[in-house]
Amino acid sequence: MKNSEDPYRLKDKSDTELHEWMIQYKPGTAEYIAGIQESMSRIAVIEELIEKNDKPVRKRELIAMFIAIMALAVAIFVIVNSYQ
Numbered sequence: 001m002k003n004s005e006d007p008y009r010l011k012d013k014s015d016t017e018l019h020e021w022m023i024q025y026k027p028g029t030a031e032y033i034a035g036i037q038e039s040m041s042r043i044a045v046i047e048e049l050i051e052k053n054d055k056p057v058r059k060r061e062l063i064a065m066f067i068a069i070m071a072l073a074v075a076i077f078v079i080v081n082s083y084q
Contacts, residue, residue, distance in 0.1 A: 010038040 008031060010018055022035035 006038075008034050010034060015042070 008021075010021070013021060018035060018038060022032060022039075025032040025035070
């Protein structure tokens with residue numbers, strides 16, 4: 001990785017080290033802003049992983065809803081036709 005992309009080597013720091021590093025600087029300084037950007041980058045990666053894990057769950061939920069609607073439609077059809 002180029003130093004120009006990460007001049008403070010924040011990507012090498014753990015979350016705790018990043019936090020400790022950030023609190024040394026006043027908000028608005030270049031160092032503080034770099035720390036915030038690195039924190040937000042890490043959060044975005046975590047959110048992306050969570051979203052990928054949710055996709056199969058959503059698919060199963062849609063399949064379950066479809067089956068439930070079909071079962072309800074069949075039940076209504078059977079009830080209506082049993083009275084004729």
